[in-house]
Amino acid sequence: MAGSSVSVDLSQAMNTAPIALGDWLVVAPSLITILGGALCLMLRKNTDLQPKLGIGFLGLLVVANLALLIRVLDHGVITMVMGSWLPPFGIAFTVDTLGITLSLIGSIVAFCAGVFGAATVDSTGRRYGFYPFLLLLMTGVCGAFLTGDIFNLYVWFEVLLISSYGLLVLGNDRIQLDGAVKYGVLNLIGTNLFLIATGMLYGIFGTLNMADLALKVAALENPASGTLATVAALYFLAFAMKAAAFPVNFWLPASYHTPNVVVSAVFAGLLTKVGVYALIRIFVLILPASRGYMADVIALVAIATLLTGAIGALAQSEVRRLLGYVVIAGIGSMLAGVAVGSTLAISGAIFYAVHSIIVMTALYMAAGIMNMMGGSYDLRQLGGLYQKSAAFAAVFLVLGFAVSGLPPFSGFWPKVILVDAAFSDGRTWLGAAILVSGFLTTLAMGRVWIFAFWRGGPEGTTDGETVAISGETGTQLSGAAVWLPLGILTALVVYFGLQPEWMLELSTQGASGIVEPLGYLRSVFGGQV
Amino acid sequence: MRTIIFRTIAPYLSALMVLFSIFVLLRGHNEPGGGFIGGLIAASALAIFGIACGVASVRRAIVFHPMGVSGFGLFLSALAGLPSIFKAQAFMTSQWLEVHVFGVEVALSTPLFFDIGVYLVVVGAIGSIALALEEREAD
Numbered sequence: 037m038a039g040s041s042v043s044v045d046l047s048q049a050m051n052t053a054p055i056a057l058g059d060w061l062v063v064a065p066s067l068i069t070i071l072g073g074a075l076c077l078m079l080r081k082n083t084d085l086q087p088k089l090g091i092g093f094l095g096l097l098v099v100a101n102l103a104l105l106i107r108v109l110d111h112g113v114i115t116m117v118m119g120s121w122l123p124p125f126g127i128a129f130t131v132d133t134l135g136i137t138l139s140l141i142g143s144i145v146a147f148c149a150g151v152f153g154a155a156t157v158d159s160t161g162r163r164y165g166f167y168p169f170l171l172l173l174m175t176g177v178c179g180a181f182l183t184g185d186i187f188n189l190y191v192w193f194e195v196l197l198i199s200s201y202g203l204l205v206l207g208n209d210r211i212q213l214d215g216a217v218k219y220g221v222l223n224l225i226g227t228n229l230f231l232i233a234t235g236m237l238y239g240i241f242g243t244l245n246m247a248d249l250a251l252k253v254a255a256l257e258n259p260a261s262g263t264l265a266t267v268a269a270l271y272f273l274a275f276a277m278k279a280a281a282f283p284v285n286f287w288l289p290a291s292y293h294t295p296n297v298v299v300s301a302v303f304a305g306l307l308t309k310v311g312v313y314a315l316i317r318i319f320v321l322i323l324p325a326s327r328g329y330m331a332d333v334i335a336l337v338a339i340a341t342l343l344t345g346a347i348g349a350l351a352q353s354e355v356r357r358l359l360g361y362v363v364i365a366g367i368g369s370m371l372a373g374v375a376v377g378s379t380l381a382i383s384g385a386i387f388y389a390v391h392s393i394i395v396m397t398a399l400y401m402a403a404g405i406m407n408m409m410g411g412s413y414d415l416r417q418l419g420g421l422y423q424k425s426a427a428f429a430a431v432f433l434v435l436g437f438a439v440s441g442l443p444p445f446s447g448f449w450p451k452v453i454l455v456d457a458a459f460s461d462g463r464t465w466l467g468a469a470i471l472v473s474g475f476l477t478t479l480a481m482g483r484v485w486i487f488a489f490w491r492g493g494p495e496g497t498t499d500g501e502t503v504a505i506s507g508e509t510g511t512q513l514s515g516a517a518v519w520l521p522l523g524i525l526t527a528l529v530v531y532f533g534l535q536p537e538w539m540l541e542l543s544t545q546g547a548s549g550i551v552e553p554l555g556y557l558r559s560v561f562g563g564q565v
Numbered sequence: 566m567r568t569i570i571f572r573t574i575a576p577y578l579s580a581l582m583v584l585f586s587i588f589v590l591l592r593g594h595n596e597p598g599g600g601f602i603g604g605l606i607a608a609s610a611l612a613i614f615g616i617a618c619g620v621a622s623v624r625r626a627i628v629f630h631p632m633g634v635s636g637f638g639l640f641l642s643a644l645a646g647l648p649s650i651f652k653a654q655a656f657m658t659s660q661w662l663e664v665h666v667f668g669v670e671v672a673l674s675t676p677l678f679f680d681i682g683v684y685l686v687v688v689g690a691i692g693s694i695a696l697a698l699e700e701r702e703a704d
Contacts, residue, residue, distance in 0.1 A: 119658050
């Protein structure tokens with residue numbers, strides 16, 4: 037290599053310009069979580085040290101993501117190509133506002149889950165690697181949000197999936213293995229479709245760099261040709277599976293109620309949203325013509341997802357299963373944004389993704405706390421929680437309003453944007469479906485609140501009567517590790533509801549950055565595009 | 566499986582395989598081989614030793630838990646991408662250091678450490694699976 041006698045002009049193949057130290061922030065999220073995960077793995081027998089290390093590295097991850105967001109807002113899109121090879125040959129990390137916003141919110145949620153896990157994951161769970169898996173899951177999640185290469189996106193998907201299998205079976209219950217099989221099989225099929233589609237894309241264009249692909253697809257005479265339509269359909273099916281869109285959504289309610297509740301919280305917050313992110317990235321940035329051509333199909337899938345999610349939630353009496361359906365309804369809202377495809381609609385989808393990441397994690401944590409207080413996840417057995425902690429009842433009501441899209445909480449603004457975008461695009465049915473789904477979700481969440489908090493005791497308790505319930509009261513629960521993460525997430529929900537300008541600006545910038553990707557392309561290829 | 570011939574030969578065979586795996590690991594940069602295939606060979610050495618002499622003796626022989634080994638490998642691989650930060654180059658840009666030891670030119674490089682990391686990850690992960698399966702069989 038370096039010692040070879042033939043002199044080679046490396047500037048043809050490699051980037052010889054010095055890299056600013058700040059640009060290293062691009063790889064910081066992946067690097068921090070890999071190093072942290074590896075360290076936790078080596079020290080996994082030391083169950084007291086695990087939470088400290090895990091939470092420490094997750095905190096570091098939040099700081100790194102925040103610094104990267106500030107840098108992206110200052111300097112525009114940042115690209116770093118691994119090993120200094122020139123794009124499109126080197127593997128590029130290209131960080132734009134869309135990617136880093138989701139990465140930051142995801143890392144905040146993971147940090148909260150790390151803290152919550154300190155209270156809910158016992159020492160066996162820690163020894164079997166809760167924190168290493170959580171950190172490596174975040175490697176995959178952040179990597180997927182930040183990468184600028186489709187095959188690399190596939191690799192990050194694999195990383196997060198393998199970590200999620202580990203988290204899912206943590207504890208080895210029979211029901212968990214059952215959930216893991218359903219989850220695993222469907223996700224494997226989805227991943228394979230993703231890989232096949234990527235192989236076909238490489239066969240057509242000879243490149244996997246997203247910016248390069250966007251340029252080459254745009255240069256085609258007939259960008260909606262047969263082969264490319266096949267690729268687009270395969271990608272849509274693959275990511276719809278990951279995102280749990282109708283009709284490939286059954287794995288989610290079948291598996292999300294089986295693991296430890298903090299694991300469900302992380303999954304509900306992050307995993308489906310990575311699927312939606314990949315859908316937005318590929319259909320808006322790389323295959324805009326195919327998106328236009330498939331818009332009706334996407335809209336139909338979105339409507340079906342919105343309605344099945346909300347109706348499914350109404351039919352459930354197990355809180356975690358119910359929340360699983362609420363996750364699905366939210367996915368429908370984001371797909372509606374992709375179906376419309378204007379800058380406004382995509383910004384609505386991004387804002388909704390941010391909202392959904394935060395609120396779904398918070399709701400699953402709240403379900404865990406309901407179980408600690410009332411001793412069950414079943415609405416028929418829960419009751420009287422208002423007496424135990426009025427503050428917790430209020431928090432749950434806030435989260436329930438937010439997830440239904442009622443003002444003044446974080447779910448309201450993205451829904452307004454999405455409905456507005458759908459109506460102005462002439463897709464009345466899509467807008468109506470978002471509204472109906474919001475209404476049904478309100479009923480479902482109201483049902484939970486009435487049964488678990490308002491009713492004096494378990495099913496059969498007459499109105500106005502109060503039954504003493506065993507289980508811990510609010511103040512007996514193990515303090516900060518339980519309440520702090522829920523508090524942080526609820527505060528974010530309220531903040532984004534009352535002060536939406538900041539997130540609106542970020543999501544609009546993220547959306548316009550991929551609808552008109554000149555900044556993205558220039559960041560990868562310099563000024564010549 | 567525990568015939569006397571196998572039990573006598575297994576330790577020597579395992580030792581040879583580990584040696585061969587290191588050879589494969591080191592020649593891997595420009596020729597066929599490398600960390601992944603080397604790690605597989607070393608993991609099969611552990612598996613053979615485990616079948617012949619019992620899993621407990623393998624665990625004693627490798628001192629660290631296999632998952633700890635693969636954790637260290639991951640750590641090493643990630644660190645191997647870092648040195649280019651001091652030369653203002655991108656992550657994972659390879660750095661080379663030529664050392665002359667007894668007249669032989671030895672190329673120390675970051676890809677080498679990356680490869681060693683991969684080797685350890687594979688030994689740890691596959692070894693862990695193999696030993697767990699063999700343990701189950703012995704029950």
